[in-house]
Amino acid sequence: MFIGELSKQTKLSIDTLRYYEKIGLIANVTRDRGGRRVYDESLIAWIEFVKVLKATGMPLKHMVDYAQLRQQGPQTTQDRMSILQDHFQHIQTQLAHLQTCHDLVEAKINTYAQALADGSNIPIGSCNAFTATNEEKTNEHSS
Amino acid sequence: MFIGELSKQTKLSIDTLRYYEKIGLIANVTRDRGGRRVYDESLIAWIEFVKVLKATGMPLKHMVDYAQLRQQGPQTTQDRMSILQDHFQHIQTQLAHLQTCHDLVEAKINTYAQALADGSNIPIGSCNAFTATNEEKTNEHSS
DNA sequence: TGTTGACCTGGAGTAGGCTCCAGCACTTAC
């Protein structure tokens, strides 16, 4: 498989794939006689995993570290698992935070919907959910 | 409240607060005789809301649009609600995706744990969860 | 009155993660 095909299958741009290779996230890329990169089907699994790590906020640098351990073979299994476990904690924190934000935005939408239904303005204090320390405030335009 | 205090309360750096003002995310900042920015307590609620939007992936540019509508007062309530509703969809998608990634990473960790417990290598195909189209693959180092 | 600390401005620099480009090489189909 050449880079165009890999790009299609992974939905990463050709430039991105070359960039990932450059920084060490994709390794051991062989070439054909013409100098074209030739990829093994199995690389797709790794790239999909990279996308998962990326989607969960791991910086490329950390993934490169992980990739290097992976290159070193089975004796780094423990290290890689530790990295993933740390990252897993991070994902859980993210999920919880995102859920909180989800609920806050939902509440805010409901406030708007209510205000529109009533024909009223947004009530004073409608931002309360977003402040740790407030009792009552003037809120001319509301958030 | 001066900028140092606001920075402490919002946990945004002074530079960030000035930057947000520059791009129009924080408006109507008054000054004292000496030219120092003076903030109203009520601004904190808006900043906390901005942090929620940011944490859920809204670009600053979009927030600036929202902020401008907000400046225009109650007649933009419907527009603002629409923006939030669109963004809410986005948050739901994110949550679902993050949950999927969470589960995949968890599964991967379990595979590692199993391998370590067995003293075995990571089994062939342990990346299956990360590929749409694969049956079996050679997987010398596993992902 | 002097010093210290907080604040001001404009503008440059940074980090992360790509994205684009010029100029060239190779392959494939007609």
Place this chain on the structure above:
DNA sequence: GTAAGTGCTGGAGCCTACTCCAGGTCAACA
């Protein structure tokens, strides 16, 4: 044999979201 399509390289450029800096002002306190 030639044109189209795909690929190559090195390096510059871009976008977002800050972050830092120099050089200056102002206020509060001793």
